[in-house]
Amino acid sequence: xxxxxxxxxxxxxxxxxxxxxxxxxxxxxxxxxxxxxxxxxxxxxxxxxxxxxxxxxxxxxxxxxxxxxxxxxxxxxxxxxxxxxxxxxxxxxxxxxxxxxxxxxxxxxxxxxxxxxxxxxxxxxxxxxxxxxxxxxxxxxxxxxxxxxxxxxxxxxxxxxxxxxxxxxxxxxxxxxxxxxxxxxxxxxxxxxxxxxxxxxxxxxxxxxxxxx
Numbered sequence: 535x536x537x538x539x540x541x542x543x544x545x546x547x548x549x550x551x552x553x554x555x556x557x558x559x560x561x562x563x564x565x566x567x568x569x570x571x572x573x574x575x576x577x578x579x580x581x582x583x584x585x586x587x588x589x590x591x592x593x594x595x596x597x598x599x600x601x602x603x604x605x606x607x608x609x610x611x612x613x614x615x616x617x618x619x620x621x622x623x624x625x626x627x628x629x630x631x632x633x634x635x636x637x638x639x640x641x642x643x644x645x646x647x648x649x650x651x652x653x654x655x656x657x658x659x660x661x662x663x664x665x666x667x668x669x670x671x672x673x674x675x676x677x678x679x680x681x682x683x684x685x686x687x688x689x690x691x692x693x694x695x696x697x698x699x700x701x702x703x704x705x706x707x708x709x710x711x712x713x714x715x716x717x718x719x720x721x722x723x724x725x726x727x728x729x730x731x732x733x734x735x736x737x738x739x740x741x742x743x744x745x746x747x
């Protein structure tokens with residue numbers, strides 16, 4: 535059962551999704567720039583739960599070479615840095631709505647020319663390239679109502695090369711609602727899901743594959 539602060543948190547972001555996509559993106563950018571007024575506000579680099587979630591996520595990837603990887607909602611690049619170490623031959627992109635978060639992300643991977651960052655909102659972003667591995671973790675619930683989740687799911691599908699892999703990681707059981715539009719997307723097929731209920735904050739790792747065109 536969600537706590538009262540969690541319910542209010544979700545209600546706030548559902549209300550934002552009543553704005554136009556451009557208006558919603560503007561407010562989200564300002565909100566997350568404010569949220570990142572201090573470094574690593576979610577303690578992603580130090581929290582043991584977050585570190586275990588990163589390891590669990592990587593364990594569920596289909597074993598294959600990945601050459602182009604993108605993390606949607608990368609914040610300050612903690613997991614992006616982990617990906618750069620796990621896939622030393624890959625080109626890696628981090629995408630986030632907050633330029634303040636991305637400035638710290640760039641510092642985190644300074645000197646690594648394989649990693650780049652883009653300031654963009656996933657609902658309105660038009661990708662210039664496709665990727666064979668896409669991550670979207672702890673991001674979709676900020677987009678609010680169903681119409682925006684449908685748009686975001688379509689954009690995530692647009693990021694994938696044919697045969698590419700999409701990994702969605704969100705709280706359980708909320709992931710059931712958040713991932714339903716990925717399940718319904720014509721270009722995606724679900725490859726598997728692992729739910730971690732023993733965690734103090736249960737979560738699901740759901741894997742999708744892009745159907746060949």
